[in-house]
Amino acid sequence: MDDRGMSAPIAHGLDAHLVVDRGAFRLDLRLQVAPGETVALLGPNGAGKTTALRALAGLEDLTDGHIALDGAVLDRPRGGGRWVPPEHRRIGVVFQDYLLFPHLSAVDNVAFGPRRRGLGRAEARALAADWLGRVGLGDFGKRRPGQLSGGQAQRVALARALAAEPALLLLDEPLAALDARTRLDTRVELHRHLAGLAGPAVLVTHDPVDALMLADRLVVVEEGRAVQEGDGESVTARPRTDYIARLVGLNLYRGTASGRTVRLASGAVLATSEALEGDSFAAFPPSAVALFRSEPDGSPRNTWRAVVAGVHRHGDHLRVRLDGPIRAAADVTPAAAAQLGLEPGQEVWAAVKAAEIRAYPA
Numbered sequence: 001m002d003d004r005g006m007s008a009p010i011a012h013g014l015d016a017h018l019v020v021d022r023g024a025f026r027l028d029l030r031l032q033v034a035p036g037e038t039v040a041l042l043g044p045n046g047a048g049k050t051t052a053l054r055a056l057a058g059l060e061d062l063t064d065g066h067i068a069l070d071g072a073v074l075d076r077p078r079g080g081g082r083w084v085p086p087e088h089r090r091i092g093v094v095f096q097d098y099l100l101f102p103h104l105s106a107v108d109n110v111a112f113g114p115r116r117r118g119l120g121r122a123e124a125r126a127l128a129a130d131w132l133g134r135v136g137l138g139d140f141g142k143r144r145p146g147q148l149s150g151g152q153a154q155r156v157a158l159a160r161a162l163a164a165e166p167a168l169l170l171l172d173e174p175l176a177a178l179d180a181r182t183r184l185d186t187r188v189e190l191h192r193h194l195a196g197l198a199g200p201a202v203l204v205t206h207d208p209v210d211a212l213m214l215a216d217r218l219v220v221v222e223e224g225r226a227v228q229e230g231d232g233e234s235v236t237a238r239p240r241t242d243y244i245a246r247l248v249g250l251n252l253y254r255g256t257a258s259g260r261t262v263r264l265a266s267g268a269v270l271a272t273s274e275a276l277e278g279d280s281f282a283a284f285p286p287s288a289v290a291l292f293r294s295e296p297d298g299s300p301r302n303t304w305r306a307v308v309a310g311v312h313r314h315g316d317h318l319r320v321r322l323d324g325p326i327r328a329a330a331d332v333t334p335a336a337a338a339q340l341g342l343e344p345g346q347e348v349w350a351a352v353k354a355a356e357i358r359a360y361p362a
């Protein structure tokens with residue numbers, strides 16, 4: 001689909017339809033982000049997240065579609081054509097492979113944007129020092145990037161992006177390079193900066209925790225397309241693809257609903273908590289699955305025979321992979337596992353209460 005007949009772009013925030021065609025891979029993603037809003041693009045490796053961000057920054061040409069920021073078109077290959085080079089886009093980027101100028105001190109890195117906006121040297125440096133203070137690096141202004149830790153460099157990069165007063169902020173895996181402890185602190189700090197931002201921000205991550213904590217809205221991208229969109233709560237409660245289900249730790253099935261049952265392709269039928277009709281999803285957490293040596297009786301649950309396909313540690317419990325008519329993950333305590341004597345190939349009975357199975361339209 002192209003944009004030749006498109007109406008005027010929305011006047012505030014980001015309005016984009018990103019089409020990048022590489023033959024084997026095609027990105028086709030519509031993205032609208034309001035001023036003050038942070039959207040996370042979440043998805044597996046190779047989904048096209050970085051390509052989307054680079055297209056927004058002007059580092060990747062669109063094949064079709066458009067990018068407009070606050071009503072001004074930055075890229076539109078068709079319909080007359082328009083392309084604004086990266087340096088004129090008023091976009092702040094914090095990219096993995098594009099963090100800092102290695103030959104400039106931290107303060108000069110941060111002063112770069114304000115200088116280019118026309119501020120005098122002293123004024124730009126004062127502003128930069130102020131921004132370094134705001135990201136907790138007031139004493140590090142004289143250091144070069146090579147003399148900073150990964151986390152510090154990341155914060156200088158954020159200060160540099162923010163000091164340029166961008167109309168749009170782009171962050172590519174902003175916390176990926178950090179160790180667990182630094183990551184925690186930096187995430188809190190980054191969240192504060194994003195919350196204070198007047199313009200839109202787009203963040204790329206494949207860490208669901210980063211996405212949930214930093215973004216107002218998630219756009220899940222798979223194979224170049226948005227497959228699910230919404231706030232963290234709705235996406236995690238009602239996953240629509242196996243990727244998201246795995247990410248949020250739910251067993252997910254698709255089938256045909258009739259009243260309070262969903263019939264799966266395998267022929268197995270799940271009794272669920274909601275009444276629905278037609279193409280539907282059914283989901284339940286591994287913790288909802290109880291395992292038994294023999295058929296449990298006398299309870300209104302879903303029960304089925306399963307074969308243990310694997311057992312591994314998962315936090316303070318064991319995660320059991322079950323094969324059979326309903327392939328599922330089940331979480332059991334080490335004590336329960338010992339009692340059941342779980343091992344691969346063993347037959348067990350699995351049970352899930354209908355009340356624990358959520359059903360929603362596909």
Ligand SMILES: Nc1ncnc2c1ncn2[C@@H]1O[C@H](COP(=O)(O)OP(=O)(O)OP(=O)(O)O)[C@@H](O)[C@H]1O
Nearest residue numbers: 022025043044045046047048049050051052204206
């Ligand atoms: N310069 C390039 N030339 C050709 N193909 C590319 C190029 N860069 C990326 N690709 C391909 O485009 C697709 C999307 O890649 P992209 O880097 O956008 O994915 P991603 O979602 O950011 O993945 P990751 O999480 O691994 O960074 C992939 O199939 C990738 O192999």
